[in-house]
Amino acid sequence: MGKYVILKKTDFNEFIEKLAKIKPVVAPVAKGKKSFAFAEVTTGKEVAVDYIPTILPPKKYFLPQKEKILEFNKKKQEWTPVLEYSEKIIFGVHTCDLAGIQSLNIVFTSKPKDINYIVRKDKLVIIGLECNHYCDEYASCAVMDNHLPNGGYDLFFTDLKKYFMIHVNTLAGEEIISKIKLFEEAKPINFHDLEALREEKRKIFKDEVKVGHKALKDLFEKSVNSNVWKELDKRCVSCGNCTNVCPTCYCFDVKDDINLDFNTGSRYRVWDSCQNEDFAKVAGGESFRENRGQRQLHRHMRKFNYPVEKFSRYFCTGCGRCSRTCMAGINLKETINALAEEKK
Amino acid sequence: MKQVSLKESEYSVKKGKIVRTKQMTEMEKLFEISLSNGEALDHEPGQFVMISVPGVGEAPISVSSSPTTKRSTFELVVRNAGMLTGSLHKLEKGDTVGIRGPFGHGFPTQILEGNDLMFIAGGLGIVPLRSLINFVIDNRRDYGKVNILLGCKTPQDMLFGDEVKQWEERLDVNFHCTVDRSDPEWKGNVGLITSLIPGVNLDSNRTFAVVVGPPIMYKFVIAELLKKKIPQRQILLSLERHMKCGVGKCGHCQVGEYYCCQDGPVFTYEQIKGKHEAL
Numbered sequence: 074m075g076k077y078v079i080l081k082k083t084d085f086n087e088f089i090e091k092l093a094k095i096k097p098v099v100a101p102v103a104k105g106k107k108s109f110a111f112a113e114v115t116t117g118k119e120v121a122v123d124y125i126p127t128i129l130p131p132k133k134y135f136l137p138q139k140e141k142i143l144e145f146n147k148k149k150q151e152w153t154p155v156l157e158y159s160e161k162i163i164f165g166v167h168t169c170d171l172a173g174i175q176s177l178n179i180v181f182t183s184k185p186k187d188i189n190y191i192v193r194k195d196k197l198v199i200i201g202l203e204c205n206h207y208c209d210e211y212a213s214c215a216v217m218d219n220h221l222p223n224g225g226y227d228l229f230f231t232d233l234k235k236y237f238m239i240h241v242n243t244l245a246g247e248e249i250i251s252k253i254k255l256f257e258e259a260k261p262i263n264f265h266d267l268e269a270l271r272e273e274k275r276k277i278f279k280d281e282v283k284v285g286h287k288a289l290k291d292l293f294e295k296s297v298n299s300n301v302w303k304e305l306d307k308r309c310v311s312c313g314n315c316t317n318v319c320p321t322c323y324c325f326d327v328k329d330d331i332n333l334d335f336n337t338g339s340r341y342r343v344w345d346s347c348q349n350e351d352f353a354k355v356a357g358g359e360s361f362r363e364n365r366g367q368r369q370l371h372r373h374m375r376k377f378n379y380p381v382e383k384f385s386r387y388f389c390t391g392c393g394r395c396s397r398t399c400m401a402g403i404n405l406k407e408t409i410n411a412l413a414e415e416k417k
Numbered sequence: 418m419k420q421v422s423l424k425e426s427e428y429s430v431k432k433g434k435i436v437r438t439k440q441m442t443e444m445e446k447l448f449e450i451s452l453s454n455g456e457a458l459d460h461e462p463g464q465f466v467m468i469s470v471p472g473v474g475e476a477p478i479s480v481s482s483s484p485t486t487k488r489s490t491f492e493l494v495v496r497n498a499g500m501l502t503g504s505l506h507k508l509e510k511g512d513t514v515g516i517r518g519p520f521g522h523g524f525p526t527q528i529l530e531g532n533d534l535m536f537i538a539g540g541l542g543i544v545p546l547r548s549l550i551n552f553v554i555d556n557r558r559d560y561g562k563v564n565i566l567l568g569c570k571t572p573q574d575m576l577f578g579d580e581v582k583q584w585e586e587r588l589d590v591n592f593h594c595t596v597d598r599s600d601p602e603w604k605g606n607v608g609l610i611t612s613l614i615p616g617v618n619l620d621s622n623r624t625f626a627v628v629v630g631p632p633i634m635y636k637f638v639i640a641e642l643l644k645k646k647i648p649q650r651q652i653l654l655s656l657e658r659h660m661k662c663g664v665g666k667c668g669h670c671q672v673g674e675y676y677c678c679q680d681g682p683v684f685t686y687e688q689i690k691g692k693h694e695a696l
Contacts, residue, residue, distance in 0.1 A: 137418075145430075147471045150432055152430040152469075154425065154426035154430075156421050156426070157419070157420050159419060187666060324667055325662070325668070327661045338472050352659070355632070356496065356499060379671065382673070382674035
């Protein structure tokens with residue numbers, strides 16, 4: 074079962090304050106109505122404990138939107154690979170986003186390993202936070218099997234009204250618990266409360282679409298010629314919001330910036346989107362995905378089909394961000410249901 | 418954000434000195450490059466490198482020379498098609514570029530050994546295929562019959578003219594060439610490369626077809642090869658895709674569950690047939 078401790082709600086402010094003295098802490102912070110973002114906090118009052126998925130997932134700390142990978146000096150003919158990192162404690166990561174981080178880990182630790190990602194990841198402490206209920210109608214975490222904790226954190230908080238039940242999962246987590254002396258050993262009653270919540274969750278969280286978890290891969294594989302993509306072709310505006318906010322989208326471009334001395338400069342990797350028209354265009358001008366419907370199909374295949382072949386894992390976490398952010402109202406649950414309907 | 422220098426990363430660039438250039442056509446230029454300290458690139462035919470011009474960027478380019486030709490240098494042929502390749506074209510002997518690689522799975526030269534070969538190159542496809550053709554010619558006794566089918570738009574677009582002439586003259590190579598549009602000087606075939614395939618006399622059990630050309634060419638050529646009863650696993654294709662990293666991460670070169678840069682660029686037809694967007 075592992076080690077569990079509890080933290081009284083009344084001690085939460087002090088907990089965050091003490092945590093922030095160990096390392097900079099980032100946590101979900103309210104940004105207007107129904108809008109949240111991970112940002113630096115120094116006290117518990119700033120933290121939105123009950124929040125819906127942040128605009129950008131915590132991937133921004135693992136794979137920054139713009140990241141320097143190389144510095145060059147033209148005259149000296151020197152190229153120096155560099156690594157950017159920052160030490161942080163990420164507090165309040167929902168189970169969907171923990172699954173997203175796990176997906177990124179799989180990609181960047183697969184050979185050839187990405188040293189930049191791996192070092193940066195190891196400088197981050199992850200504190201998870203359980204969702205007691207659905208965030209909103211866009212989530213599909215139950216069918217993606219991410220509504221309950223599946224590891225990927227150092228500490229994991231569950232809000233049990235007057236206190237947090239905390240799973241201590243790693244030595245890094247244990248270190249925080251021992252440094253911040255606000256915790257008590259969990260007693261049988263606390264385990265009972267936790268089990269009661271999980272039981273309640275099993276009643277609330279049900280497959281959100283008309284297709285079961287295992288059948289999703291096949292559904293998309295057979296959807297290549299579906300009218301659903303022709304329909305999305307008419308609606309998608311190719312803005313790339315869906316890929317930017319996706320916790321498992323990691324595609325990037327590599328670009329050079331030269332300084333004003335026209336001699337020194339840097340090479341960066343920058344988030345890119347398969348929804349952009351020239352993403353798959355080759356030098357001769359041929360594109361493998363000329364229209365928006367094809368690009369939407371590709372995005373879905375990269376969540377529900379290709380990674381299952383490659384990594385035995387769906388790269389959709391069910392967080393709902395793509396649907397929540399889409400300017401054209403393209404909704405993942407509706408897309409899946411339309412494909413299922415068409416198949417009948 | 419803190420920054421540290423690394424001794425090495427996947428993005429480390431080696432210095433490559435341009436030791437020779439040759440303008441091959443109006444659009445294509447050849448660069449012979451040596452790595453510093455005379456280090457060999459140690460590539461297999463069919464692999465590619467990422468070439469950098471600092472401040473402009475990086476692009477994937479197939480290695481065109483055979484590792485059997487010279488150990489200390491390698492050749493790239495670059496079409497002037499964009500920002501990076503445009504600035505490459507301005508470089509001359511003595512200039513330095515950045516090199517990463519070689520990357521990807523090239524042609525399986527060991528598996529080809531002892532078999533008859535049919536090389537099919539359309540347009541710029543001859544650039545990577547030349548590496549394998551010269552490898553095979555340099556190890557000629559290890560291979561069976563060698564057929565080379567070459568196609569280009571016009572006679573002026575023909576690359577490696579002198580070398581092609583030598584292939585044509587060799588008694589141990591069966592060479593055919595065609596152009597889409599001829600000119601008054603042209604004495605050879607006129608027509609698409611697919612028109613050359615039916616005429617080749619081959620033993621389908623022991624023939625490997627190696628096909629490299631623009632994306633549009635593959636399905637027509639494959640149809641002809643299947644008519645010749647060449648087994649699917651003996652049809653080798655080198656796919657061209659947009660690439661940014663070369664190390665299976667950036668997502669640009671995805672073909673199904675494969676990354677062209679790592680799992681390819683050379684695939685068997687058996688591997689990719691029926692795969693969405695592969696051909």
